Amino acid sequence: GAVVSQHPSRVICKSGTSVKIECRSLDFQATTMFWYRQFPKQSLMLMATSNEGSKATYEQGVEKDKFLINHASLTLSTLTVTSAHPEDSSFYICSATTSGAEAYNEQFFGPGTRLTVL
């Protein structure tokens, strides 16, 4: 159980276009989803936190108008990279968690999406 999928796994696009990445929780309801970005040989950096039905909370330095996050249902969140440029090329990872009584709610991670902007 607790499987999270991402689609697509890889995408190549031209500079100036927009790209949408989907994150789905397959067998549980995700009250909170997280989007991370990972550069080669670097840590996963949290970009934003989204709760179903409300606006995402972005980390400092992340442009909310460039990285649009929608969490319209308890099983789906999308990240849209608008007007992508080569510097947006990266590995994007989502995770999902569900509410519970424990102080820490385990995050379940998707396999990631490799974005290459030409």
Add this chain to the structure above:
Amino acid sequence: GDSVTQMEGPVTLSEEAFLTINCTYTATGYPSLFWYVQYPGEGLQLLLKATKADDKGSNKGFEATYRKETTSFHLEKGSVQVSDSAVYFCALSGQGGSEKLVFGKGTKLTVNP
């Protein structure tokens, strides 16, 4: 702000060798500490965790002890297998049950038969 530093990789070992991957952290208060593993082509999976000082997390033969005096959470395994080949990430979440995770850079482990 909070940060995690883990040993640079890659690490290459022979099967049945002893494994240590060092992890130290900087955080205010009393964070929870985690080790995640990422097998090729898969998402990160929680390997083990510890939520307070002197706790020992363990799973699949891996262990790590939360050492507040040295701000460390080193990952160890007594005898690695080829199937342990993966990338290992040390992480922390803040005091108070915050769900935000701060990750180290990851250490790639390759175990040869």
